[in-house]
Amino acid sequence: MKQIISTLTAGLLSAVLLAGCTIFVDGDAVTSMDLVDEGGVTLSSVSDWTPGESRTFHLNELPEGCEVNVVSSDRELMTADYADNAITLTAVESGHAIVTVELSMNGSSLSKSYEIQITARHMQAGMTLIDSRAIQPENALESAFHPERENFGSATFASGYLELQAGNQATILFTGFDVTDGEPKPLETPVTVRSSENEVTFDGTYYLSEDRVILQCPKAGQYTLDLVLSCEGYADLPVQIQISVSEPSQSIALSAKGFDAYAPTVEVGSSIILDAETVSEDTVLTVTADNSIVTATVGEDKRITITAVEEGTGSVTIHASTPGYQDAQLTLQVHSVPELISMTILGDRLERNNVVHLAEGEIVELTVLNPSEGDLSHEIDDPAIVSAVQKSNKLELEGLAAGETTITLTCQRSGYSTNTKTLTIIVTEAEPEE
DSSP: OOOOOEEEEEOSOSSOEETTEESEETTEEOOOOOOBOTTSOBOOSEEEEOTTOEEEEEOOOOOTTEEEEEEESOTTTEEEEEETTEEEEEEOSSEEEEEEEEEEETTEEEEEEEEEEEOOBOEEEEEEEEEEEEOOOGGGHHHHHSOSSOOOTTOEEETTEEEEETTEEEEEEEEEEEOTTSSOEEOSSOOEEEEOSSOOOOOSEEEEETTEEEEEEOSOEEEEEEEEEEOTTBOOEEEEEEEEEEOOOOOOEEEOSSSOTTSOEEETTOEEEEEEEOSOTTOEEEEEEOTTTEEEEEOTTSEEEEEEOSSEEEEEEEEEEOTTSOOEEEEEEEEEEOOBOOOEEEOTTEETTTEEEEEBTOEEEEEEESOOTTTEEEEESOTTTEEEEEETTEEEEEEOSSEEEEEEEEEOOTTSBOEEEEEEEEEEOOOOOO
């Protein structure tokens, strides 16, 4: 038992009041004494307090030579001090303490003991994910402690279980609820969080600031973080956060010139090249293909070459592996078609972009190279503007009326893919004869 005695001698009158009760009047000893706090509440002989609770009792008009002794049975549970005519009692932590107040004068004394049961109230933790973002440099932590807006990224948090990706950090805000009476009620006083003395299996960095914690998770894995939530007047509450850190996902972006890189068409015997973009220079790309229809290879520059072997639809699977990321996979359906029959159009009046100008009554001849008899056919969008006479691979055009129309040339041959080209025909009015 620890006893601390505070003594003060003061003299004002021949009578003394302790919370309104005299101890000596004309030499007669007083047989009872009470303590009354500043709010007028009398301290009970047996009372219940909570940690952090403090009350002050003023002793006015002590007679000269009167000594006041205040004793606490355990100052680690409750402090009891006397100074400036006031007794101050403060509950420190849960337990049972006895405070004794003794007045003595001229060999006579009067004392009273108070039993005080200090019981902490119980609380329940509330935890909310308020921010998630990529790990910032050390000097950017302040913005994480006080985020301007919620930015969850890919993190989720529920019932003390956090899921996020490696390389990210998460800020969790703690709140408290009073559950002493069984019904949760929000605390009116702030809570603070601190590290637990338990072993921490968290493979990362964490920062504590009053009511929040910032977790920085550089590596994937399964972790736990043990903390303690505190609030004045309440029992400390152990809090454990389960943390699941996954590798971030990655994607494979493809690009190509002149065709859809994600659904390419390749002529039999020909090849196409796809450019692949990945998350890092350290990404390793591998490809597999349906070798009976198409083959595929990947170069050091991450360019993928696909070659058509025979007609049909084949699959090409691209696999990306990058340290610190989840593997990614992309499968393409490649259409392998017969070789496109070549078709080249020649003519003195043929301009760029396959445009032909002629006047009303004028005849222009075009030659289509490669097609043999029966390979070539044509279709005029507006026969009133121009007429066409096909002779083998020759096409005679005659302007009929001023205007603009199109002619579609189609070249077909067994074993090849059909080729089509469109001509734009512009007919102008004939110049009047002089």
